[in-house]
Amino acid sequence: MDRYKLLKELGDGTCGTVYKAVNRESYEIVAVKKMKRKYYFWEECVNLREVKSLRRMSHPNIIKLKEVVRENNELFFIFEYMEYNLYQLMKERHRPFSEQEIRNLLTQVLQGLTHMHRNGYFHRDLKPENLLVTNDVIKIADFGLARELSSMPPYTDYVSTRWYRAPEVLLKSSTYTPAIDMWAVGAVLAELFNLCPIFPGESETDQLYKICCILGAPDWTVFPEAKNITQLINISYSEILPANLSEIIPNASWEAVDLIRQLCSWDPLKRPTAEQALQHPFFHVALSVPRPIHDPFQNKPEYTKSKPNLELNLWDFDSKPDDCFLGLTLAVNPGVSDLEMGPSVPGSARQDIYFCSSFQDHPQQSVFWSLFSPCRNGVPHPVDPSLSLSFSSITQQPPIAVPHSGGFGLAALQPGILDGPLLTVSSPLQPSHYL
Numbered sequence: 001m002d003r004y005k006l007l008k009e010l011g012d013g014t015c016g017t018v019y020k021a022v023n024r025e026s027y028e029i030v031a032v033k034k035m036k037r038k039y040y041f042w043e044e045c046v047n048l049r050e051v052k053s054l055r056r057m058s059h060p061n062i063i064k065l066k067e068v069v070r071e072n073n074e075l076f077f078i079f080e081y082m083e084y085n086l087y088q089l090m091k092e093r094h095r096p097f098s099e100q101e102i103r104n105l106l107t108q109v110l111q112g113l114t115h116m117h118r119n120g121y122f123h124r125d126l127k128p129e130n131l132l133v134t135n136d137v138i139k140i141a142d143f144g145l146a147r148e149l150s151s152m153p154p155y156t157d158y159v160s161t162r163w164y165r166a167p168e169v170l171l172k173s174s175t176y177t178p179a180i181d182m183w184a185v186g187a188v189l190a191e192l193f194n195l196c197p198i199f200p201g202e203s204e205t206d207q208l209y210k211i212c213c214i215l216g217a218p219d220w221t222v223f224p225e226a227k228n229i230t231q232l233i234n235i236s237y238s239e240i241l242p243a244n245l246s247e248i249i250p251n252a253s254w255e256a257v258d259l260i261r262q263l264c265s266w267d268p269l270k271r272p273t274a275e276q277a278l279q280h281p282f283f284h285v286a287l288s289v290p291r292p293i294h295d296p297f298q299n300k301p302e303y304t305k306s307k308p309n310l311e312l313n314l315w316d317f318d319s320k321p322d323d324c325f326l327g328l329t330l331a332v333n334p335g336v337s338d339l340e341m342g343p344s345v346p347g348s349a350r351q352d353i354y355f356c357s358s359f360q361d362h363p364q365q366s367v368f369w370s371l372f373s374p375c376r377n378g379v380p381h382p383v384d385p386s387l388s389l390s391f392s393s394i395t396q397q398p399p400i401a402v403p404h405s406g407g408f409g410l411a412a413l414q415p416g417i418l419d420g421p422l423l424t425v426s427s428p429l430q431p432s433h434y435l
């Protein structure tokens, strides 16, 4: 990693910390993602989802993984650099995006997704923070949770951000499909118009409730596995009527509202695929009838600066080494000690370089894994003991509004009944992992 000079931290996620960096030789600006867990064997690095999926995908709307470096048992991904993520853009925005700007962004996201889904992957954690923007170009990033379509359900090791989580995932379906990405696209599209999230649930229960308030009650036959859960949360969803989406997203044209409605269908089978969505009349520019621009800052809560906690469904975790739960190692063991280097690391400097010719689309770039001595080579190690905060539990759920025939009343449901088993920092870690 001597070849890169880290300039500033760009983001601190579940699996890694991302820095802006410059290549000292070529002066190219890149983004370096330093993974939070240790990697003692490069086989486990090659098998990482982020590596496996990204090496198979080359598309102008999918972030390019340029290089993978392993050094001192630490793993670094070198990505092409992007200036903003969509969350930052929306937060800093003082006026609504025009429908044309939104159409341009969405077209690219859907093209990237079409490519990804065609190549047999789905993302599983699409959200504004994972959509990176430079000028007018938007790219899908963070493939840490990407899944192969051919992989067999049940899909259980799921971490995602609640506000963009599809109902089938909230309802614990174990056979979800790329349609979960399409739900997230619908939620992001609505947010691009309103500059605030459309389903900002404060807990999993509240998330479902917020969805119900907009879409109305689901057809429960679509979610046969959810039967027990609905009994648990004890909400009479059948009484909730759908809201008028056009009133909720007042700046959107009828075509845009219709696309959002289709993307955010309760039934995953009713959502268009990425390819189908690109054929929607929303993209037939000549047809769309602009509606008068409504100031989204009027009568709207301020664009929320707090984001939902990332939730780890611990009952869901398995022991696959490439899953994000390994990010938890820092939460329970914040100090990076020499012990963690493992006994196999020699004291003297040593570098093994392995060329990985199978990385498609990067013929001129060597992908190498290097093993240096425990010397840190000036690379900062922002080991942050407060990382454990990302996993802090939601202890108390706010009372949830329950609809009555004459409107909505507040009734305190059993707090956290659905969320109870979430967010504990203990179980899946094996102390032996460090040795």
Ligand SMILES: Nc1ncnc2c1ncn2[C@@H]1O[C@H](COP(=O)(O)OP(=O)(O)OP(=O)(O)O)[C@@H](O)[C@H]1O
Pocket (backbone or CB within 6 Å): 010, 011, 012, 013, 014, 015, 016, 017, 018, 031, 033, 063, 079, 080, 081, 082, 083, 084, 085, 125, 129, 130, 132, 141, 142, 143, 144, 310
């Ligand atoms: N190539 C890039 N260029 C610029 N910024 C980036 C790049 N990749 C990531 N970032 C920034 O770093 C943040 C975290 O990156 P990323 O989502 O890959 O990490 P993570 O640990 O997988 O996060 P998460 O907790 O969302 O799963 C992003 O939201 C983005 O702001």
